[in-house]
Amino acid sequence: MALQTLNPHRHPAAVSPTPAPVPRRGHTPQPLLHLPPRRRLAGAAARPRAVAAAVSGPVNEAQRRRGAPRGGAGEEGGKETDLATLGNLCVDVVLSVPQLPPAPREERKAYMERLAASPPDQKFWEAGGNCNLAFAAARLGLRCSTLGHVGEEIYGKFLLDVLQAEGISVIGMLENTDATACRQAYETLLCWVLVDPFQKHGFCSRADFSEEPAFSWIRKLPADIRTAIHHSKILFCNGYAFDEFFPDVIASSIDCAIDAGTAVFFDPGPRGKSLLNGTLDEQRALEHALRLSDVLLLTSDEAESLTNVKNPIEAGQELLKRGIRTKQVVIKMGSKGSIMITKNAVSCAPSFKINVVDTVGCGDSFTAAIAFGFLHDLPAVNTLTLANAVGAATATGCGAGRNVAHLDKVLQFLREANLNEDTAWGELIEGSSLCPDVTVLCRTAVNGFSEHFVHVPVGDVVSDLLPMFEAVSERSTVQA
Secondary structure (H helix, E strand, O other): OOOOOOOOOOOOOEOOOOOOOOOOOOOOOOOOEEOOHHHOOOOOOOOOOOOOOOOOOOOOHHHHHHOOOOOOOOHHHOOOEEEEEEOOEEEEEEEEOOOOOOOOHHHHHHHHHHHOOOOOOHHHEEEEEOHHHHHHHHHOOOOEEEEEOOOOOHHHHHHHHHHHHOOOEEEEOOOOOOOOOOHHHHOOEEEEEEEOOOOOEEEEOHHHHOOOOOOOOOOOOOHHHHHHHHOEEEEEEEHHHHHOOOHHHHHHHHHHHHHOOOEEEEEOOOHHHHHHOOOHHHHHHHHHHHHHOOEEEEEHHHHHHHHOOOOHHHHHHHHHHHOOOOOEEEEEOHHHEEEEEOOOEEEEEEOEOOOOOOOOOHHHHHHHHHHHHHHOOOOHHHHHHHHHHHHHHHHOOOOOHHHOOOHHHHHHHHHHOOEOOOOOHHHHHHOOOOOOEEEEEEOOOOOOOOOOEEEEEHHHHHHHHHHHHOOOOHHHHOOO
């Protein structure tokens, strides 16, 4: 079942019981670059510095608005990473509790502090946040890195070890440290995931009790993070990053990506609505992300909250209209399926029929497949089909983290092609007065429709997708 968030406007992140070292005055800790062994250069140090990217000066504003790539920014220009995620690195601690935390703020804070008094057994720990996306993307064969802060205490070591085992790099943010910041500010973010006897879930986190971002000592984008963005084909950011970084840092990362010819994916998530009504800086940064991202990913409810348009297709078209560089708006419809809206077309794909065990991590897994389709220039309906299959594979497992979709399970769903075709796509399409060419995934070809309404048999799509994964390494296909 999906988690019932106690405070949906804040990102799960909690106090670590083991203190991280406080930087000495006048001493700046070295940024962490944690690379999987299979990607290390011969003779590299255990924690090498990031290699500086060879780049020319920044593009001008006109180029940025047109989305013009920087010269030499292609594969030959050093983009060896397919997908980089910004922030949202945390450890989930999943515990069974007699009852969920009380509602009053101070009582919840005291509850969390009691939990954090001593580290629970490691069997209750799991990598969370953007780790879910990185895991799912790596298992599809993409080369991934995570950009964010990881502390040096036991939780940070656990997170680094787990990411390393999945072949995912971690580039740390410690360049702009503040010697006056308290030790808590440098600790790995925790999310206490609490389950009561009735299987109801709740989050308890440090971010629930602070008016400032968790890493308020980060005032500007570190040089190593800029380098990592320049070396990536896609930068992914979601609304939870606002719980960790100041809005200017997030806007700077987007500008850095655009200057480097790196595509920007943005998922506002449940934070989108609160950011829309947040501080002036938050509103500006949200607008910046919505207008300058190449791909926007939202649920139908989130799209409506940002546009005041109920029909998801028209809401997507409104976001496209507002955007300067937006190429795709992807609407996640949960058990119904998904929709991709571009300037000239709409594509719809129903979900796969499954027995849902846990929906946590499904959206992250879905996004990994959208990134795969974007990088491989797949037809929209093929991308949605793959994304629905990856999301379904995660939903049949228990929890997120290392339990997200494995490739063998994804391929099983694709081969079985058991679609849930109960979704009334016709009503959604007819409800949109601006609908261009429409493509709908179905079990078999359907005749008798207008030339602007095309049904694509799922068998044809699967035949196109399956050969693409033959070269994916054995590491990505290992059983859960």
